Amino acid sequence: MSPPPFDREDRLIDWLRRRSGQQPGGSPIGDDAAILPAGGPFAITVDHQIAGIHFPPGLDPSVVARRLLAVNLSDLAAMGATPAYAFLALAAPPGFDHRRFFTALLAGCRRHEITLAGGDLARNPERLTASLTLFGTKPEGARWLHRSGAIPGHALWLGGTIGESAAGRMLIERSELKEAIPSLQKAIRRAIRRHLEPRPQLALGLWLGTQREGAAMDVSDGLARDLHRLCKASGAGAEIDAGALPFSERFTKLCAAVGADPLALALGGGEDYVLLFTLPEGIEPPEEQARRIGKIVKGKRVTLLREGSRSLLPDQGWDHLAAS
Amino acid sequence: MSPPPFDREDRLIDWLRRRSGQQPGGSPIGDDAAILPAGGPFAITVDHQIAGIHFPPGLDPSVVARRLLAVNLSDLAAMGATPAYAFLALAAPPGFDHRRFFTALLAGCRRHEITLAGGDLARNPERLTASLTLFGTKPEGARWLHRSGAIPGHALWLGGTIGESAAGRMLIERSELKEAIPSLQKAIRRAIRRHLEPRPQLALGLWLGTQREGAAMDVSDGLARDLHRLCKASGAGAEIDAGALPFSERFTKLCAAVGADPLALALGGGEDYVLLFTLPEGIEPPEEQARRIGKIVKGKRVTLLREGSRSLLPDQGWDHLAAS
Secondary structure, rough: OOOOOOOOOOHHHHHHHHOOOOOOOOOOOOOOEEEEEEEEEEEEEEEEEEEEEOOOOOOOOOHHHHHHHEEEEEEEEHHEEEEEEEEEEOOOOOOOOHHHHHHHHHHHHHHHOEOOOOOOEEOOOOOEEEEEEEEEEOOOOOOOOOOOOOOOOEEEEEOOOOHHHHHHHHHHHOOHHHHHHHHHHHHHHHHHHHHOOOOOOOOHHHHHHOOOOOOEEOOOOOOHHHHHHHHHHOOOOOEEEHHHHHOOOHHHHHHHHHHHOOOHHHOOOOOOOEEEEEEEEOOOOOOOOOEEEEEEEOOOEEEEEEEEEEOOOOOOOOOOOOOO | OOOOOOOHHHHHHHHHHHHOOOOOOOOOOOEEEEEEEEEEEEEEEEEEEEOOOOOOOOOHHHHHHHHOOOOOOOOHHHHHEEEEEEEEEEEEEOOOHHHHHHHHHHHHHHHOOEEEEEEEEEEEOOOOEEEEEEEOOOOOOOOOOOHOOOOOEEEEOOOOOOOHHHHHHHHHHHHHHHHHHHHHHHHHHHHHHHHHOOOOOOOHHHHHHOOOOOOOOOOOOOOOHHHHHHHHHHHHHEEHHHHHOOOOHHHHHHHEEEEHHHHHHHHHHOOOOOOEEOOOOOOOOOOOOOOOEEEOOOOOOOOEEEEEEEEEEOOOOOOOOOOO
């Protein structure tokens, strides 16, 4: 039998303090604020996970915790940072299994050598809302990555396959699709896992930080929108080749089975959490899944080459303020 | 006519970047994470404000922004820290006036010389949820304040009046009370303002950091519960004198008019955001409103002297996990 949910905040905090006290220097939890030693510079990111907005309601709290950590780690990967400290703001409905959530969160923190240093707990009657503030440090001799570092002539790269996360979201939302294609159960499970538990490309980000040139960001709101952001920040344009976009074979089969357009999911789906980055021509990243998808050009135009013809790529994707 | 709400996240971010770009070094907003220069040590705190939980639904977004900043600043005050950087996670329902919220938040940041350095925006259909991560630095030659610094023999102090915030919350929730006592309109407005826009005791916290001894925390969950926390952290007990608790005259009159017990509101109400601290006997803080309310004693007992008799003070107050 699982232990009962925490009925008092102080009991949960005591439990957390014991669990997090294994880290060097003991637990920083206990005062009105946590003290971090002098250090830095730091890269700092904040990202939400809200039930029914960023993930389906009723998701296992341990999956929510891993997703929350992963999407924030992906931002640090995009900066070339090594994760160091985390602060959590968690507002949960009655009966939420805090123990399950924190066990997974602390396990993820240990795996990445992150200290969970503080946070705030509250009630939110309808839905779980969580936000994590994550600190990263810069490895010695490396540089921070910025969106603004793209230079005309640079090759444009993606760190891994895209579109599959959006397919996973579609399959979660339209469960009748899942049952319609029994032959693709493994591909379906992969797409859903890709959506729910993204794998931040921290090693790739650290390698990019050792390179003298190049821009980087993570693809969270769809390749089209995020590429526009990178180009705008860099004062440059880009040309990408639809034929070069990396799709997994299981993803294209899945799209065919459910009648989805892989290119549309890749360009506008979002939540891929792979790195989009530029490098001088001739330099290849050490990430096997990375693919060169085009190049940075002068001007402001972002264009897509598809079936021999080139067209403007609209600045479209996932918008956090727009109604769904 | 007020401008329309932001319909796209990128437009809001552009507007924010322009508004926050007045700070030295320009705006840190724009990459996947913000870069903070090497520095510290830092005191870091996170606090929520959720509509219908921490403040009444429908509250003016500028008041929400000021309250969010104030409750976090109060945590830094309790550490003896000078505020430096802020990161925001904001999830708002459709039609929320982001411009009004951010105008007030940025004004508050300017007043306290805080750089709003980053954040994340999302939708939350039912209710506004906001959390702020705030960084403070330690003034040279000063020390951090901790809950664990109370020593038997220390005098126990409160930085200002308590209970009025809880009365303000009661008056908001039971609006019929407001109309029943027309003669006390000014006191009612004061109590409501005290609840909605607390004034963090930053100057007092900084002064306490210059003292060699003493514990500190802010009273957010009621004096009874927070005093138990301070005693537990310090491995000590406390004796307080009900007659010494600082109430404003308008507050006691208000309680009489609505039939509330000022002592119950003071001990269990919460959200006072004044500092609770200890000092060696004979040292007086420079804060005019501060009152000596008792002393730290050996053992674990926390007792209340009331009308000549001493009784155990139960560890009760506002619990963030308990159902309301």
